[in-house]
Amino acid sequence: MDLFEEAKLIEPEIIKNRRALHQHPELSYEESWTSAFVAEKLHGLGVEVKTGVGGNGVVGVLKGSRKGKVVALRADMDALPVQELSDVSFRSKIEGVMHACGHDTHMAMLLGAARLLADSRDELVGTVKFLFQPAEEHGGRGGALPMIEAGAMKDPDVDYVFGLHISNSQKSGEFGVKEGAVMAAPDTFKVRIVGRGGHGSAPHETVDPVYLAAHVILALQGISSRMIDPVRPFVITVGAVHSGTKENIIPDFAHLEGTIRTLDETTRRRAKKKVKQVVAGVCKSFGASAEVEFEEDAYPVTVNDPRTTQSVIRLLKQIPGAKVRKMDAIMGGEDFSRFLHEAPGTFYFLGTKNQAKGCVHPNHSASFKVDEEVLKLGSASLALLAFEFGKR
Numbered sequence: 001m002d003l004f005e006e007a008k009l010i011e012p013e014i015i016k017n018r019r020a021l022h023q024h025p026e027l028s029y030e031e032s033w034t035s036a037f038v039a040e041k042l043h044g045l046g047v048e049v050k051t052g053v054g055g056n057g058v059v060g061v062l063k064g065s066r067k068g069k070v071v072a073l074r075a076d077m078d079a080l081p082v083q084e085l086s087d088v089s090f091r092s093k094i095e096g097v098m099h100a101c102g103h104d105t106h107m108a109m110l111l112g113a114a115r116l117l118a119d120s121r122d123e124l125v126g127t128v129k130f131l132f133q134p135a136e137e138h139g140g141r142g143g144a145l146p147m148i149e150a151g152a153m154k155d156p157d158v159d160y161v162f163g164l165h166i167s168n169s170q171k172s173g174e175f176g177v178k179e180g181a182v183m184a185a186p187d188t189f190k191v192r193i194v195g196r197g198g199h200g201s202a203p204h205e206t207v208d209p210v211y212l213a214a215h216v217i218l219a220l221q222g223i224s225s226r227m228i229d230p231v232r233p234f235v236i237t238v239g240a241v242h243s244g245t246k247e248n249i250i251p252d253f254a255h256l257e258g259t260i261r262t263l264d265e266t267t268r269r270r271a272k273k274k275v276k277q278v279v280a281g282v283c284k285s286f287g288a289s290a291e292v293e294f295e296e297d298a299y300p301v302t303v304n305d306p307r308t309t310q311s312v313i314r315l316l317k318q319i320p321g322a323k324v325r326k327m328d329a330i331m332g333g334e335d336f337s338r339f340l341h342e343a344p345g346t347f348y349f350l351g352t353k354n355q356a357k358g359c360v361h362p363n364h365s366a367s368f369k370v371d372e373e374v375l376k377l378g379s380a381s382l383a384l385l386a387f388e389f390g391k392r
Helices: 003-009 012-024 030-045 103-119 144-149 207-229 265-285 306-316 336-340 372-390
Strands: 048-053 057-062 064-074 123-131 159-170 174-177 182-192 234-244 253-262 291-294 300-304 323-326 328-334 343-352
Touching: 003 012, 003 103, 003 306, 003 372, 012 103, 012 306, 012 372, 030 048, 030 123, 057 103, 057 144, 064 103, 064 336, 064 372, 103 123, 103 323, 103 328, 103 372, 123 144, 144 291, 144 328, 144 336, 159 174, 159 336, 159 372, 174 265, 174 306, 182 207, 182 265, 207 265, 207 291, 234 265, 253 265, 253 328, 265 291, 300 306, 300 336, 300 343, 306 323, 306 336, 306 372, 343 372
Parallel strands: 064 123, 064 159, 159 343, 174 323, 182 328
Antiparallel strands: 048 057, 057 123, 174 343, 182 253, 182 291, 182 300, 234 253
16 A cells, blocks of 8 residues: 555644644653543544553554564653744643654654554554653653553564654655664763852852862863763763852852763763763862762663664655655664664654744754644654564
C-alpha cells in the first residue's frame, strides 16, 4: 500500500490532533489530560490500551493478521515551562507552559501512524506497540525507565524500537538519520562553594565564594580544552549562579548548576571525575571547600543500532518526495536512549525549518513553530517502519 498517499488523506486529522495537544501542554510527570487524550484516540482505533504505565505512560498494542516481529513506536508527551510567544491561532492555553520542543507533533504523528496501521491491520505482519512516554524533558530518571520497569517492552517482547523527533535545524520535510551515537548523555551537576562571609569593605577577612565561583567557571572550561581528548565531542556549561543578598555583603555560600554532554562512556566518566577535581582544587587554593553532586539516573548516550539504521535509511528513501541525509551527532540528550538499551532500533529526525512560514526558531524557543505539512511524512515513516520490520 502507498502509506504516503494514505497519510495525505488523514492529514487534517493529524493536524487537528496536534493543535488540540498544543493548546493543552503539561509538564513532566503531570501529563494526565494528555495521556487521557491519547488513550481515547487509540481506543477509537480498536487498539488495546493500557494506561498508567510507569506514571502517565500509555501503551497501545495492535496485532497484525499474521505472526511476526514486535515493533515499538515511541512518542514523548511532556511540554516545557515556557511562555509561548508564537503567533499561531492555537496557542497554549496554559500560562507558562508550551510544547516548545515538538512533543505535540510527535504524539500527533504517532496517532496518525496508528490510524494508518489500524486501517490496514489485515495486511500487517507482527505486532505494533505504541509507546506514549511522559517526562522526557526531566533529564534524570525521566519517563522511559519507569515505563520499562513497568513492562512496556515486554509481553510481547519488543524486537525493534523506533522514535521520531521534529527539528527546526533541518529543512522542512528532510529526514536526518545517523548510525551509532546520535545524541549525548546529558549529565547535570550542582556545586556548593563554602566560604566565609563578611563585610564588602574587608574582603581580606573573608573567603569570598562569589570570587571563587568566577574562578571555578573559568577553570571548568579547561576540562574541555586541556583534559579531554580533542577528537571526542564534549561540552561543559554552567547555566546558573546563585549567591549573596546585598552588594556590600560577602556571603558564605555560592551555588552553581551546570551540565556536561558526552557521546561515549569513557569520556563521560573522565569528565565527571575532572569536574570534581577542578572544583575542589580551585576552592582549596583559596581556603574554601566545595561539594559537587551529579544527578543520578541521567540519560545515557543515544546509540542507534548500525544495521537497523541502514535499513531505516533505505526505507525512508522509498517515501515519495522524502529527502534523507546522514546527520551529525547532536549534543542534546534524549530519554529514548533507554529504549535502545532494551532492543535494537533507530532514533531519527524530521526537519520543519521553513523560512516562508516563519518556522525558523530553534526547539525550546518561546517562538518555536512547526511546518505542519511535514506531519504526514512523519506518520507515513513510522507506519512504514512498523510494516517492514514486522516482516523480519
